[in-house]
Amino acid sequence: MEIDKVKDPATVKLHSQVEMGSMELKSILGYDDQGLVAAPEKKSSDEAPLKVLYSSGSGSFNRKVMRNTVVHSIRTVVFSSRLNLLMPFGPLAILVQTLTGHHGWVFLLSLLGIIPLAERLGYATEQLACYTGPTVGGLLNATFGNATELIISIYALRNGMIRVVQQSLLGSILSNMLLVLGCAFFAGGLVFSKRPQVFNKPTAAVNSGLLLMAVMGLLLPALLHTTHTELHFGKSALALSRFTSCIMLVAYASYLFFQLKSQRSLYVPVDEGEEIHSDASDDDEEVPEISKWESIIWLTILTAWISILSEYLVNAIEGASVALNIPVAFISVILLPIVGNAAEHAGAVMFAMKDKLDITLGVAIGSSTQISMFGIPFCVMVGWIMGVPMDLNFQLFETATLFITVLVVAFMLQEGTSNYFKGIMLILCYIIVAASFFVHIDPTAIQDKPPETKE
Amino acid sequence: MSYMLPVEMESIDNESIHEFKDEILSIPEMKAQKSQPIQELGEGSFSGGLQAKGDDKMWRNVVCRSIKTVVLSNKLNMLMPFGPLAIFVHIFTGHNGWVFFLTLLGITPLAERLGYATEQLAFYTGPTVGGLLNATFGNATELIISIYALKHGMLRVVQQSLLGSILSNMLLVLGCAFFCGGLVFQDKEQVFNKATAVVNSGLLLMAVMGLLFPAVLHYTHTEVHFGKSELALSRFSSCIMLLAYAIYLFFQLKSQKNLYVPLNEEGSQNEENSDDDDETPEISKWESIIWLIIMTSWISFLSEYLVNAIKGASVAWKIPISFISVILLPIVGNAAEHASAIMFAMKDKLDISLGVAIGSSTQISMFGIPFCVVIGWIMGRPMDLNFQLFETATLFITVLVVAFLLQDGTSNYFKGLMLILCYLIVAASFFVHVDPSAADEAGT
Numbered sequence A: 001m002e003i004d005k006v007k008d009p010a011t012v013k014l015h016s017q018v019e020m021g022s023m024e025l026k027s028i029l030g031y032d033d034q035g036l037v038a039a040p041e042k043k044s045s046d047e048a049p050l051k052v053l054y055s056s057g058s059g060s061f062n063r064k065v066m067r068n069t070v071v072h073s074i075r076t077v078v079f080s081s082r083l084n085l086l087m088p089f090g091p092l093a094i095l096v097q098t099l100t101g102h103h104g105w106v107f108l109l110s111l112l113g114i115i116p117l118a119e120r121l122g123y124a125t126e127q128l129a130c131y132t133g134p135t136v137g138g139l140l141n142a143t144f145g146n147a148t149e150l151i152i153s154i155y156a157l158r159n160g161m162i163r164v165v166q167q168s169l170l171g172s173i174l175s176n177m178l179l180v181l182g183c184a185f186f187a188g189g190l191v192f193s194k195r196p197q198v199f200n201k202p203t204a205a206v207n208s209g210l211l212l213m214a215v216m217g218l219l220l221p222a223l224l225h226t227t228h229t230e231l232h233f234g235k236s237a238l239a240l241s242r243f244t245s246c247i248m249l250v251a252y253a254s255y256l257f258f259q260l261k262s263q264r265s266l267y268v269p270v271d272e273g274e275e276i277h278s279d280a281s282d283d284d285e286e287v288p289e290i291s292k293w294e295s296i297i298w299l300t301i302l303t304a305w306i307s308i309l310s311e312y313l314v315n316a317i318e319g320a321s322v323a324l325n326i327p328v329a330f331i332s333v334i335l336l337p338i339v340g341n342a343a344e345h346a347g348a349v350m351f352a353m354k355d356k357l358d359i360t361l362g363v364a365i366g367s368s369t370q371i372s373m374f375g376i377p378f379c380v381m382v383g384w385i386m387g388v389p390m391d392l393n394f395q396l397f398e399t400a401t402l403f404i405t406v407l408v409v410a411f412m413l414q415e416g417t418s419n420y421f422k423g424i425m426l427i428l429c430y431i432i433v434a435a436s437f438f439v440h441i442d443p444t445a446i447q448d449k450p451p452e453t454k455e
Numbered sequence B: 001m002s003y004m005l006p007v008e009m010e011s012i013d014n015e016s017i018h019e020f021k022d023e024i025l026s027i028p029e030m031k032a033q034k035s036q037p038i039q040e041l042g043e044g045s046f047s048g049g050l051q052a053k054g055d056d057k058m059w060r061n062v063v064c065r066s067i068k069t070v071v072l073s074n075k076l077n078m079l080m081p082f083g084p085l086a087i088f089v090h091i092f093t094g095h096n097g098w099v100f101f102l103t104l105l106g107i108t109p110l111a112e113r114l115g116y117a118t119e120q121l122a123f124y125t126g127p128t129v130g131g132l133l134n135a136t137f138g139n140a141t142e143l144i145i146s147i148y149a150l151k152h153g154m155l156r157v158v159q160q161s162l163l164g165s166i167l168s169n170m171l172l173v174l175g176c177a178f179f180c181g182g183l184v185f186q187d188k189e190q191v192f193n194k195a196t197a198v199v200n201s202g203l204l205l206m207a208v209m210g211l212l213f214p215a216v217l218h219y220t221h222t223e224v225h226f227g228k229s230e231l232a233l234s235r236f237s238s239c240i241m242l243l244a245y246a247i248y249l250f251f252q253l254k255s256q257k258n259l260y261v262p263l264n265e266e267g268s269q270n271e272e273n274s275d276d277d278d279e280t281p282e283i284s285k286w287e288s289i290i291w292l293i294i295m296t297s298w299i300s301f302l303s304e305y306l307v308n309a310i311k312g313a314s315v316a317w318k319i320p321i322s323f324i325s326v327i328l329l330p331i332v333g334n335a336a337e338h339a340s341a342i343m344f345a346m347k348d349k350l351d352i353s354l355g356v357a358i359g360s361s362t363q364i365s366m367f368g369i370p371f372c373v374v375i376g377w378i379m380g381r382p383m384d385l386n387f388q389l390f391e392t393a394t395l396f397i398t399v400l401v402v403a404f405l406l407q408d409g410t411s412n413y414f415k416g417l418m419l420i421l422c423y424l425i426v427a428a429s430f431f432v433h434v435d436p437s438a439a440d441e442a443g444t
Helices: A002-017 A048-056 A063-077 A082-086 A089-099 A103-144 A147-158 A162-191 A201-226 A235-265 A292-324 A328-340 A342-353 A357-386 A395-413 A420-438 B005-017 B035-040 B056-070 B075-079 B082-092 B096-137 B140-151 B155-184 B194-219 B229-258 B285-317 B321-333 B335-346 B350-379 B389-406 B413-431
Strands: none
Touching: A063 A103, A063 A292, A082 A103, A089 A103, A089 A292, A103 A147, A103 A292, A103 A328, A103 A342, A147 A162, A147 A292, A147 A328, A147 A357, A162 A328, A162 A342, A162 A357, A162 A395, A162 A420, A201 A235, A201 A357, A201 A395, A201 B389, A201 B413, A235 A357, A235 B413, A292 A328, A328 A342, A328 A420, A342 A357, A357 A395, A395 A420, A395 B389, B056 B096, B056 B285, B075 B096, B082 B096, B082 B285, B096 B140, B096 B285, B096 B321, B096 B335, B140 B155, B140 B285, B140 B321, B140 B350, B155 B321, B155 B335, B155 B350, B155 B389, B155 B413, B194 B229, B194 B350, B194 B389, B229 B350, B285 B321, B321 B335, B321 B413, B335 B350, B350 B389, B389 B413
């Protein structure tokens, strides 16, 4: 039952990507109707004890009530998911770093420590989305959906590790499109081997179109640089990248706008696909488990924790590469994203097995679209503000890999059906990509540290 | 729906802004500079069916009416004086920037009138020859400019302007049309004929293949005879592409005969008989031919100045020649098609818009470019299909994006916006792009 919590991040992605909200979330949530210690009813937006606290005006009136609330909150958020067993690894990583400085171990431990935090972050976001209504909720999901990757990227940018940023974002896209989707199709296809599963074609088509546009945005600066046809060598590609990033952000914003507009015509209650509890079509269709302020507080706490661990993670990458004897490219492109996407991965597979392929697609492809049209340009912008020359020139090998991957996936999605063979094909493609990055060295530099001039 | 439509809708468009449709004028002595040559040609039958030789007054009437119909009826023609002005400026100041700019403005209305004359002529010739006329003259402006550039040995300009024309048609024109149409029809999704769009996409991909092989062959230094092989390959591929285009025309005509719709009538505005002249042509057959010739020669004349001014303009305005060739030239050359495509999209006639935009791209890529290669062959110019890697890759990714967006047969404003933004990205990348072989403008 607790493992079902892992699916919550999946619904986080849903909002902005797919027309219908999550289905049957109620049935897989473990804590529907349970009354916990101090909160008898959860139908209202604030829990009873909190109401008592706030409305009565005397904040610390009843310490016992407060402590109950805090304990209940912690129990709901921290102890409810099995994944959270990995949580102690975070502080352990910091400990190891302080005491031994062995980068390999620090890297592994912080990786493990971040996984549950990322999942809980998605959970907190989705809880908050219950309170804010579909519009803001969708926007929340659209930005926080990949918050983990973005936080890691910003830290890497700060350290001037531009290639790591590019490669980890690229790897996140590849892993979402190939690995997550492949596993989902495969698992779903095995469960439903009698018939092909179907999903919403137009949504997949729009997402594929956006991915192609993102590839175009990445391809042109890379080509410009590779063919040595820039106006001012080295600087033009950067200026072009910044301009293109603005355009891609505009495109993503209009995509969100367009999604919201077309969703309004077929408005389905935000978190409820089927009427399990026929509540009024209110914004809090699904009973949120923690109050609004709790969500915000947890959001802040988790983000802060992820930031701290990311710092250690990023600092340990190079050392880990030396210690574990694998190229930095492999770590950035394959290892980091697998970990960052672990929760989404599980959620997508699970939904596919329940024949809810649209949610799976929302998770996988929607996440790819988000990273490519929002995450990457956002990092370029942040780099611009920081004065770091992050650009869209992902070097020819990476760009070409992305290009062919997008083509393969777009082609497979275009008929709107899925089966286990498609899933296997996608997984095998991912293995090919992973293998090629295992033997890939960056042409630009072995050391990523200083803000380098390209070539 | 087919390539024939690009010109059809121009007539419908002109109808709505045509002020002098049915007027038979008496003698307002409006002397335009073009009146002289017409008076010399006095053969054939006019729409009045008169024996015109004997009556000077009649002649002048006809000529004036013709001029009024063709020259003065379109608001765009206000730009016409810019043509002679450009020549003026060139002779007196030789300031290339201004000459270039003015010539651009001067060519715009001429291009539009050329399309009008072509479509008028198509009334008289029946669907087959009419279709062929449209297929060749549809992009006559670009071809004329290209031939002049070829003559001057500016091979890269030719390649880039043709490429830019394809890109602008596929991204900018189509994007604006989808966007405007989507804004007007927000409640429903506009649909268009999927099959035609798919065929056109297939042809575009074939054109990309034709361009890709010479470019890659050269870039990977794997030619049998360095420099010469890919020229030979280009010429051979061009013949094949021209053959493919001819078969495509034939295929279109054959399949259209089965579902023959009156050639120039999409909505039933005038319920005429299904005759060839369903829509009343506005000028007689011989007038059409004459105007066609006049327009073509004027365009050629101005193109000479235009092409000569390109390099100077690039220096004067400090923008790369690639940007001028790929972005500026085609925007101007396509201005009239652009406006009509948008207008038809807003009237929910997306098939016509697609015919204008994608059909034009197909025409340039499968006919225009190979044609220029063959012309270059005849002229002894080494014009080839190697558009250099950057340009070829840009075309490739663009064709993929557009083919993908068209494949489900629907349109909405978001798709339009995406296409426009893609065009901005492409334009920006050409703004910072210099040719690797920029030195040899004089043809190697």
